[in-house]
Amino acid sequence: MKNLLKLEELGQFMLSIILFNQLEYAWWVFIVCILMPDLSMIGYFTNTKIGAILYNLFHHKLIAITILSLGLWLQYSPLTLVGIILFGHAAMDRVFGFGLKFEDSFKNTHLGQIG
Incomplete structure (x- = not known):
């Protein structure tokens, strides 16, 4: 299951590259x-x-998607860029096993312990 989730995140990272390619x-x-x-x-x-x-x-990907959507709706490419970067970065981090953090430790993530 862990590899399947990493493949999904890799696909999302690739999507961020495709979306970035649409910008100038x-x-x-x-x-x-x-x-x-x-x-x-x-x-x-x-x-x-x-x-x-x-x-x-x-x-957080919902924040990234919200910023990306707002940039597209307003046709403001710097905001679109920020959304794409946030989305792509979050996906890239999760490919490497870095998830959202719990407050007790940097190593304690929603994907499990780092390291």
Whole structure:
């Protein structure tokens, strides 16, 4: 089952690449931006609760889809780009086993323990 879920996430990551390709940005923009949502881990310098809240906010696919949809509806490509990057990053993280975080530990995720 775990491999099936990872394949599903890989498909979603590939979808983010396809969606990005529909925008008029150079490919280096995708490469530079795809790791930016991990800056949300800065909240862990405060404590695990704040860290988990910030991390989950930037890695929640419904938020990404909402931003992406709003960008498409408004025909505003920077907002569309943000939604695609958030969606693609969350999918990429889950391919590697990094899920949404619980407040007790960075390693405790909705996909199980990291490591």
